[in-house]
Amino acid sequence: MxxxxxxxxxxxxxxxxxxxxxxxxxxxxxxxxxxxxxxxxxxxxxxxxxTKEELLEAVYEERLRQVGAEAAELAERADAGKAFHEFFTRLVENAGTKQTLSEALAAAGVDVDDAASPVRAQVRDSLGTLLDRAQQAGGVRRDVGVDEVIALLIGASQATRWTLDISMRARTLNVILDGLRP
Amino acid sequence: MxxxxxxxxxxxxxxxxxxxxxxxxxxxxxxxxxxxxxxxxxxxxxxxxxTKEELLEAVYEERLRQVGAEAAELAERADAGKAFHEFFTRLVENAGTKQTLSEALAAAGVDVDDAASPVRAQVRDSLGTLLDRAQQAGGVRRDVGVDEVIALLIGASQATRWTLDISMRARTLNVILDGLRP
Amino acid sequence: MxxxxxxxxxxxxxxxxxxxxxxxxxxxxxxxxxxxxxxxxxxxxxxxxxTKEELLEAVYEERLRQVGAEAAELAERADAGKAFHEFFTRLVENAGTKQTLSEALAAAGVDVDDAASPVRAQVRDSLGTLLDRAQQAGGVRRDVGVDEVIALLIGASQATRWTLDISMRARTLNVILDGLRP
Amino acid sequence: MxxxxxxxxxxxxxxxxxxxxxxxxxxxxxxxxxxxxxxxxxxxxxxxxxTKEELLEAVYEERLRQVGAEAAELAERADAGKAFHEFFTRLVENAGTKQTLSEALAAAGVDVDDAASPVRAQVRDSLGTLLDRAQQAGGVRRDVGVDEVIALLIGASQATRWTLDISMRARTLNVILDGLRP
DNA sequence: AATGAATGAGACTTCATTCAT
DNA sequence: CATGAATGAAGTCTCATTCAT
CATH class of the missing domain: 1.10.10.60 (Homeodomain-like)
Known part of the structure; x- marks a missing residue:
């Protein structure tokens, strides 16, 4: 009003x-x-x-917000290992439609310019929790941290982005998920 | 003359x-x-x-040519498993500087428009040989084909593209390489 | 506002x-x-x-609009035969400055592409009326129609376009006007 | 050789x-x-x-040469009146394919820049003879000179240039030819 | 605050003309 | 003399950004 x-x-x-x-x-x-x-x-x-760039960044942040929400939600699950896998799977499926998700993720991962965005911090936090719990549950190898996971999310999104064949997409993602096992 | x-x-x-x-x-x-x-x-x-697009495509093709040459060279190696791993590693290292390699690879992998580019065919061929031999040598799981490998190359390139820290890059790549083991 | x-x-x-x-x-x-x-x-x-072409077409249409207006105005005259002659004369005089009038007229006459331009229709209408009345008044031969008149307008414009000498222009135009008599 | x-x-x-x-x-x-x-x-x-312009001018001159030749040939005919009419008809028919003939003619008629082109002079000469003889034979009115005839040729070419319908073209040309009668 | 017309730098592309081979 | 690759000015068009209404 x-x-x-x-x-x-x-x-x-x-x-x-x-x-x-x-x-x-x-x-x-x-x-x-x-x-x-x-x-x-x-x-x-x-x-x-x-500025157009500010608009782009806002779009990215909005997508990150959703990723963060998803991570936070899944971090609550009892079965942390499965939750982690589902997180990967969901994100990669989204990447099909939301092509620039990986760019958004990239922004969260490495960019140093205006690093202190609260949204980015929140994503890293939620993702960190999800990862920690999955590792403690023995579902994920211990030598990877949040940064590596973000990098692999970006990689998985890009790897499957061009894939129209759904079963091929699954095989590709499986390689990465298998690689993440302890 | x-x-x-x-x-x-x-x-x-x-x-x-x-x-x-x-x-x-x-x-x-x-x-x-x-x-x-x-x-x-x-x-x-x-x-x-x-056309600018033709220039871009030519750049991509040139990169593909190099990728193909590298694959062909490594396919000669006696130790096929190690050769396959080295291929991945080299490519990902290049990807640091040649940011659009993944786009070039993507063009080789999925695009159907002017499918019959000889360069693309050659890359798929060499890569296929390299993969076959690595699989026979027991270095790579058998449920992935050339298309999945291309997708993973793209993924690995993108995953490590933003990584400045060299040891983190290695950890990330290792996940994918481990995932590719039988 | x-x-x-x-x-x-x-x-x-x-x-x-x-x-x-x-x-x-x-x-x-x-x-x-x-x-x-x-x-x-x-x-x-x-x-x-x-588009530049659309600009050109708009210029032509604007000129046609004026031609149509002139035709409509003269069609009101009591002495239809004289009115018809004056129409020709005025147009040809304009053609001296407005060199591309003939192209505009050509567009009105023959082009079939986006035929249904209301302006073109209006010009043909007004010109048709002017011609009809002149023919009924015995000022113009009966074996010519609107299309022939348009063609002759184009021809007359071009014929006199290069003429700097005003009396020569009159003589040239007279030939055409004489030819149009019954 | x-x-x-x-x-x-x-x-x-x-x-x-x-x-x-x-x-x-x-x-x-x-x-x-x-x-x-x-x-x-x-x-x-x-x-x-x-220069491209010189190329264009040469093309025009070449066309003029042909027009001149045609005029010279027809000037020989016994029936000068008919010959004159045929000259007009032929030219207008050519104009259908050789669209720029009128530009070539225009160059012959009015341009003053490098007026002294021998080809132009020759065309004017031949045309003058043809016209003279036709006038003496009573086939053409006496108040027009070479310049007016050239202008009318240009006009007739342009008038019929857009005409696809062959009978309409004839009607249009007839108006001009009738106007030229004594 | 919203609107959308105006701006002008800059992108792609073409083409007359020059010049090394 | 012929060739055709190179040049760069100039043209059309797009788009981020500003500003009067």
């Missing part, structure tokens, strides 16, 4: 539209197209995200 | 320059910049590669 | 500038020059006319 | 190729294409015609 309400709603509409458009046409898609998809004017997009 | 000599040399200079530039600034780098790096005029670039 | 007001004004400024420039330097003149003449940026030209 | 012989032959091959290409694709066609059609390198084209 406050004028803020509309603004907030617009922000998420733009974000959702950007996600869709960037998935469909790649990140080279124009801001104009994002605006059209969101049903707003370009000006509105730039009001919320003063 | 042949006026072609210079043309051929220029073609490779452009190709090399394009490779460098695309590695450094991404494939969105301008053709003008490629020309500058090659020390030729833009017109020359477009004479050899009438 | 409407943000459109400026846009509309700009559209006509661009159109007018394009007309001028194309007359002065031919249709090969650059879009940049049109923009400069209109006092706007190139982007504005391309916003209104996404 | 002399080296000159080849050069001369090349010159006409280029000229013929240019004529064809310009007719088919318009005068904006590239010199490269002309060279390809002529079966020579671009360098050869530029050796014979140092």
């Amino acid at each position: 406050s004028p803020r309400a509309d603004a907030v709603r617009n922000r998420s509409r733009v974000l959702a539209a950007a996600d869709e458009v960037f998935v469909e046409k790649g990140t080279a898609a124009s801001t104009e197209e994002v605006a059209k998809r969101a049903g707003v004017g370009v000006g509105t997009v730039f009001r919320h995200f003063p | 042949s006026p072609r000599a210079d043309a051929v040399r220029n073609r490779s200079r452009v190709l090399a320059a394009a490779d460098e530039v695309f590695v450094e600034k991404g494939t969105a780098a301008s053709t003008e910049e490629v020309a500058k790096r090659a020390g030729v005029g833009v017109g020359t670039v477009f004479r050899h590669f009438p | 409407s943000p459109r007001a400026d846009a509309v004004r700009n559209r006509s400024r661009v159109l007018a500038a394009a007309d001028e420039v194309f007359v002065e330097k031919g249709t090969a003149a650059s879009t940049e020059e049109v923009a400069k003449r209109a006092g706007v940026g190139v982007g504005t030209v391309f916003r209104h006319f996404p | 002399s080296p000159r012989a080849d050069a001369v032959r090349n010159r006409s091959r280029v000229l013929a190729a240019a004529d064809e290409v310009f007719v088919e694709k318009g005068t904006a066609a590239s010199t490269e294409e002309v060279a390809k059609r002529a079966g020579v390198g671009v360098g050869t084209v530029f050796r014979h015609f140092p």
